[in-house]
Amino acid sequence: MLIKQICILGGSGFVGSAIVAKLATAGYSVKVLTRRKDHAKNLLLLPQVQVLECNVLDKQALTSALAGVDAVINLLGILHQSRRTSFNDMHHALPAQLAGICKDLHIKRLVHMSSLRADKNAPSQYLRSKAAGEAALLAYSAELNITIFRPSIIFGRGDSFINLFASLVKVMPLVMLAKPNAKFQPIWVEDVASCFVACLNNRASYGQTYELAGPKVYRFRQLVQAVMDTLQIQRPIIGLTDGLSYAQAWMMELLPIQLMSRDNILSMQVDSVSEQTLPALLNITPSSLETIIPQYLLDETSRGAYDRFRRAAAR
Numbered sequence: 001m002l003i004k005q006i007c008i009l010g011g012s013g014f015v016g017s018a019i020v021a022k023l024a025t026a027g028y029s030v031k032v033l034t035r036r037k038d039h040a041k042n043l044l045l046l047p048q049v050q051v052l053e054c055n056v057l058d059k060q061a062l063t064s065a066l067a068g069v070d071a072v073i074n075l076l077g078i079l080h081q082s083r084r085t086s087f088n089d090m091h092h093a094l095p096a097q098l099a100g101i102c103k104d105l106h107i108k109r110l111v112h113m114s115s116l117r118a119d120k121n122a123p124s125q126y127l128r129s130k131a132a133g134e135a136a137l138l139a140y141s142a143e144l145n146i147t148i149f150r151p152s153i154i155f156g157r158g159d160s161f162i163n164l165f166a167s168l169v170k171v172m173p174l175v176m177l178a179k180p181n182a183k184f185q186p187i188w189v190e191d192v193a194s195c196f197v198a199c200l201n202n203r204a205s206y207g208q209t210y211e212l213a214g215p216k217v218y219r220f221r222q223l224v225q226a227v228m229d230t231l232q233i234q235r236p237i238i239g240l241t242d243g244l245s246y247a248q249a250w251m252m253e254l255l256p257i258q259l260m261s262r263d264n265i266l267s268m269q270v271d272s273v274s275e276q277t278l279p280a281l282l283n284i285t286p287s288s289l290e291t292i293i294p295q296y297l298l299d300e301t302s303r304g305a306y307d308r309f310r311r312a313a314a315r
């Protein structure tokens with residue numbers, strides 16, 4: 001069956017907005033579910049995009065919202081747990097429920113966002129809950145055509161990671177960097193979005209799990225250095241020991257805005273790098289960080305910074 005109408009959970013977010021824009025450009029009809037319509041106001045003007053308020057954790061509400069679509073993309077994810085929402089709620093229980101609803105509604109196609117190094121024995125709750133979500137989905141492999149993506153960190157206009165360090169080096173005299181030797185293989189958000197669009201109607205991607213990583217591996221310290229080089233600001237980077245990294249994250253958990261948690265530090269115990277090369281069917285040659293980040297770091301507006309802080313504060 002040719003897929004035309006897609007429902008996307010998490011479509012208002014950083015990655016979701018890029019995917020929705022590409023789907024709309026490719027002529028798909030897209031339904032974006034959000035807790036609050038104003039979270040998705042950047043999408044309202046796109047052609048063939050409908051934004052619908054929905055409590056995705058409510059089975060009945062989610063079932064009504066999904067009725068009639070041909071495919072579902074699930075991007076829901078959190079980096080920090082709150083009293084209201086746990087990693088398990090968002091990364092495990094929700095995908096499990098979503099797959100059950102898709103089966104009941106005969107929606108055969110489901111594309112899901114996990115994370116590189118998700119594993120049931122991973123050191124962080126984030127990675128363990130992502131692995132539990134993958135396993136819950138794969139239990140439906142006989143009934144649903146599922147594709148899972150596992151990216152390393154994702155950069156691009158509006159990201160939280162690169163922009164956070166750009167904001168810090170502008171105001172701080174030095175950078176006290178947790179886990180300075182942790183490894184990442186960052187991938188551009190537009191490349192990630194292209195992969196989602198490329199796989200939707202491609203049967204060869206059914207039942208597959210793809211790791212998504214950019215062309216180069218960086219240590220955390222090198223990433224911060226790349227940000228400073230782009231901004232032409234130089235600050236000393238003081239690498240923290242594991243113990244001090246954990247203590248710093250603990251203190252940051254007390255801030256009103258969530259920047260870093262102890263669980264994030266535990267995630268960095270495993271290198272977020274991939275040994276796979278991207279398969280030809282995804283049809284991308286990943287762009288390098290050095291060519292992309294100047295396009296948005298040197299073009300930052302106060303509005304962009306405001307939107308990121310709003311997201312960090314979960315408002």
Ligand SMILES: NC(=O)c1ccc[n+]([C@@H]2O[C@H](COP(=O)([O-])OP(=O)(O)OC[C@H]3O[C@@H](n4cnc5c(N)ncnc54)[C@H](OP(=O)(O)O)[C@@H]3O)[C@@H](O)[C@H]2O)c1
Nearest residue numbers: 010012013014015016034035039075076077085152153154
């Ligand atoms: N960004 C990265 O570097 C990265 C790396 C690896 C994996 N990932 C995964 O990629 C996915 C998308 O990431 P992103 O960076 O685009 O995230 P994001 O910008 O924070 O967006 C996440 C989306 O989740 C929804 N959401 C957040 N908390 C929710 C809650 N408590 N209840 C219901 N919905 C909630 C938000 O929708 P509304 O506010 O509209 O309701 C938002 O659209 C996630 O699964 C993430 O784990 C991201």
